[in-house]
Amino acid sequence: MTSSLWYSSMASTSIPGLIIFCTSFYIQKLESAQFSVIGPDQPVTAVVGQDIILSCHLSPRMSAENMEVRWFQNNFETYVHLYRDGRDYYEQQMPKYQKRTELLKDGIMDGNISLKILNIERADEGQYNCFVQDGITHDETILDLHVAVLGSVPLISVEDYQDGGIHVVCQSAGWFPEPKLVWRDPSGQHLPSVSETKAQKDNGLFEAATSIVIKEYTNSSLSCWIRDKYLSQGKESAVYISDQFFPWVNPWMVALIVILVILSGFLVLIIYFCKLRTSSIILNLPTYLPFCLSVHCLYTINTIGVEKRRHLSRAGKNCASCGERKESQSQVSESSS
Structure with a gap:
């Protein structure tokens, strides 16, 4: 009787403990x-x-x-x-x-x-x-x-004159992944480039180059900014080109040059035609001899060059002597008759 009461007492106390243990274990498991x-x-x-x-x-x-x-x-x-x-x-x-x-x-x-x-x-x-x-x-x-991989600081070089401005090139190497190059003015605005090249080398790194043509009084101060594809950070170089390096062109000077070229063309044509006329007169001199003593002949002689007048003067003298000889010959013939 006593032992049965003991077992029942143990069962009654162990069951609640087991329930508490299982509940706490389950709660701990849920918490974990x-x-x-x-x-x-x-x-x-x-x-x-x-x-x-x-x-x-x-x-x-x-x-x-x-x-x-x-x-x-x-x-x-x-x-x-x-x-x-x-x-x-x-x-x-x-x-x-x-x-x-x-x-x-x-x-x-x-x-x-x-x-x-x-x-x-x-x-x-x-x-x-x-x-x-x-x-x-x-x-x-x-x-x-x-x-x-962040590459080298951009290297800016001035190449030559192109399209009325200065051709400027920006180069950098040792980047990964492929970088992005941007030209910027002093206010940070992007400027259009005229060319851009990128190449991946044997070591897996990229090198890139871009160029721009800057004009006087526009973008003489600019920077080349190169940055990584993933990061906002990058590297930048700036350059300032003084106005004295730009091709100097004055509108009035252009107009003057054009006028001088036109006048020079006219002058060349005048000289050419004058020489052509002089040559024609000298080659056709006998046709002028019948008129050498006329007023028209004298007017013509006065309007041509000094050298032409000399030739015609000699021709006139020859004409006069020729006339005198003909007159003396006629007088001799009359007296003989």
Whole structure:
């Protein structure tokens, strides 16, 4: 009788305890499952040689101190970084990340489990998984990392004169991914280029060049800005070209030159026709002899050149002597008759 009462007493006390234990375990399990792993919704961009922080946190905010936090890429076992049981593990870490990763623990009590990667390399580009496990509950998020290489400072050179202005070229090399080049005036407005070339070299990096023709009193002061595809930051060089280097053209000077050219053309034509007429008179001199003593002949002689007058004067003298000889001959013939 006593033993049966003892067993019944034990059963009555153990059943409520078992219920409490199961209930608390179930509640703990539900609580451990009530978190999500949150990462950035946009790709993250890093620059080669710099450090980058890959953001990741729990929602709602709770301590991750006693959870497992694993950052990995393609292989779950060979990780980028592993935190578990309150400390970091490096045994199976990927060789290229050794001594280059750090889990930021300053905010781990608030669920911040961001990873810092030191001295970014181009090979670091890709997808990263932020995986968190608490008991049998786990969740993860994926984020993309873009890696950029900033090339050289743009080199601006003045090439030659073109289209009434000065042809200016801007060049830069060592960029990844393909950069964007922009000409800008002092107010920051974009200026149209006349040419642009880009080429990827054997090392995977890009070199680029662009050119512009600047005119006097318009864009004599300008800058060449080259920036990365992912980042707003870039590199810039500026140049100022004094007005004295521009081809100097005065409208009045142009008009004067045109007038002088026209007058020179007329002068050449006049000289040509005068020489042509002089040659014609000399070649046809006998036709002028019958009229050499007339007023018309004298007027013609006075209107031509000095040298023409000399030729005609000689011809006139010859004409006079010729007449005298003919008159003397006629007188002799008459006396003889």
